[in-house]
Amino acid sequence: xxxxxxxxxxxxxxxxxxxxxxxxxxxxxxxxxxxxxxxxxxxxxxxxxxxxxxxxxxxxxxxxxxxxxxxxxxxxxxxxxxxxxxxxxxxxxxxxxxxxxxxxxxxxxxxxxxxxxxxxxxxxxxxxxxxxxxxxxxxxxxxxxxxxxxxxxxxxxxxxxxxxxxxxxxxxxxxxxxxxxxxxxxxxxxxxxxxxxxxxxxxxxxxxxxxxxxxxxxxxxxxxxxxxxxxxxxxxxxxxxxxxxxxxxxxxxxxxxxxxxxxxxxxxxxxxxxxxxxxxxxxxxxxxxxxxxxxxxxxxxxxxxxxxxxxxxxxxxxxxxxxxxxxxxxxxxxxxxxxxxxxxxxxxxxxxx
Numbered sequence: 001x002x003x004x005x006x007x008x009x010x011x012x013x014x015x016x017x018x019x020x021x022x023x024x025x026x027x028x029x030x031x032x033x034x035x036x037x038x039x040x041x042x043x044x045x046x047x048x049x050x051x052x053x054x055x056x057x058x059x060x061x062x063x064x065x066x067x068x069x070x071x072x073x074x075x076x077x078x079x080x081x082x083x084x085x086x087x088x089x090x091x092x093x094x095x096x097x098x099x100x101x102x103x104x105x106x107x108x109x110x111x112x113x114x115x116x117x118x119x120x121x122x123x124x125x126x127x128x129x130x131x132x133x134x135x136x137x138x139x140x141x142x143x144x145x146x147x148x149x150x151x152x153x154x155x156x157x158x159x160x161x162x163x164x165x166x167x168x169x170x171x172x173x174x175x176x177x178x179x180x181x182x183x184x185x186x187x188x189x190x191x192x193x194x195x196x197x198x199x200x201x202x203x204x205x206x207x208x209x210x211x212x213x214x215x216x217x218x219x220x221x222x223x224x225x226x227x228x229x230x231x232x233x234x235x236x237x238x239x240x241x242x243x244x245x246x247x248x249x250x251x252x253x254x255x256x257x258x259x260x261x262x263x264x265x266x267x268x269x270x271x272x273x274x275x276x277x278x279x280x281x282x283x284x285x286x287x288x289x290x291x292x293x294x295x296x297x298x299x300x301x302x303x304x305x306x307x308x309x310x311x312x313x314x315x316x317x318x319x320x321x322x323x324x325x326x327x328x329x330x331x332x333x334x335x336x337x338x339x340x341x342x343x344x345x346x347x348x349x350x351x352x353x
Contacts, residue, residue, distance in 0.1 A: 007043045007067060010074075015227075020177055023225035024103045024209060025050050027173075028130050030223070031211075032058075035098035038122065040087045040115070041105030045071025045080065051101070052080040061085035088114040095124045102131045103209075107150045116166040125214060129167065132175065132209040133159060135202075156202035159210070167212035171220045174205035182226060193224050 008021045025047035032055045039048040042060025044067055052058035059081045062068055068082045085091050087102070088111040100119050106112045119129045136153035147153075154162070156172070163170045202208075211217060 007064075008046075009044050009070075010046050016177065019225075019227040020175075020207070021103065022046070022050075022227065023175070024130075024132055025101070026225045027209065027223050028099070028101050029054060031128060031130070032099055036096065036124075037099045037101070038090075038092070038097040040090070040100060040102040040119070041108070042071065042082065043067050045075055045082055047101070047103065048080045048082065049075040049078045051099075052078050055079075055099070057081070059083060061087070061090070063087075088112075088118060090118045090122050092122045094121050095127075096122050098124050098127045100127065100129045102129070104132055104134070104207075106131055107133050107153050110151050112152060113162070116162065119212075120166050120214070123214070127213065128217070129212040130209065131163070131212065132207055134207050135205050137203050138206055154208070156205070156208060159208050163210050163212050167214060169213050169215065169217050171211045171217055172202075173209040173211070173220070173223070174200045174202060175207035175209050176200060176205055180224070180226065193222075195222055195224065 008018055010018065028047075028051060032051045034054075034056050037048075037051045037055040037058040039051060039058065039060040042048045042062050043064075045060050048058050048060030048071070058079060060068075060071065061083050062071075063084065063086060065084060068084055071080075071082050083091075087105060088109055100123055102115070102119065106115060109115050116129075119131075123129060133154050134150075136155045139147070139153065160170060160172055211220075
């Protein structure tokens with residue numbers, strides 16, 4: 001399955017980005033033991049599979065058939081179940097779950113208010129909703145342009161207000177990707193954590209994560225997730241080395257493509273020059289034929305004019321001959337009358353004297 005930037009896919013997503021998402025499921029893992037869990041907008045299913053290891057049952061729902069098929073194949077050996085569903089219209093009975101996670105989902109939903117109502121409906125009386133979303137204020141400052149996949153983004157006050165309009169009890173956490181220094185034995189015997197500095201400001205947080213419920217909640221300790229070995233510098237060096245290798249590979253592709261393009265351009269130029277020469281020859285031949293045709297047209301026009309003149313003369317001579325013929329006939333008639341008178345004949349007089 002291809003990584004497009006919309007969904008996190010293990011092994012295909014930048015490690016820092018993946019750890020931001022995985023940390024939320026590690027946070028939820030502490031609340032999942034023995035509970036019925038619904039992971040809304042589960043995507044590739046890695047979080048659902050993680051929660052299923054501790055939960056009584058875990059079901060992931062998503063609208064994408066492609067990601068659900070991928071999740072079923074990748075986590076076929078686990079307890080997690082996956083189903084196609086709309087987060088704003090969940091196909092479950094009231095009170096079906098004790099824990100509902102919806103990480104980086106609500107900002108994608110046109111009917112996000114409908115989702116909050118549905119979350120309250122399908123949770124048991126003591127159930128909890130864990131919902132996270134990016135901080136609109138922070139991301140507007142850090143991004144060159146809006147995220148095309150987000151429908152509605154929240155600032156701290158709006159997010160808390162909307163959650164409290166549905167759930168009576170809301171505990172807000174601020175999620176930040178921070179740098180830490182660790183001291184650990186190889187066998188990992190226990191952990192003590194000291195978090196220094198001033199309390200974080202909500203407007204500076206990268207993400208908000210809220211724990212919502214219909215009943216009072218007690219205790220909200222800070223949670224620190226150290227990914228993999230926690231050796232940030234080493235991981236960064238390895239990541240940089242991979243990026244450098246990728247740049248080197250793609251640079252080689254670029255050089256090869258440039259050489260092929262230059263060869264193709266040279267070949268095309270030669271073919272272009274040949275085509276231009278052929279066009280010039282054809283134009284010269286065409287001009288010669290046009291000139292010859294024009295001269296033939298002039299000769300034809302001159303012959304046609306001569307024919308017209310001869311036809312006019314023929315008509316004129318024909319009319320002259322007809323008049324002469326009429327005069328001769330009249331003359332013959334007159335002479336015949338004179339001869340008849342001379343010999344004592346009396347024929348009818350001619351029509352004209």
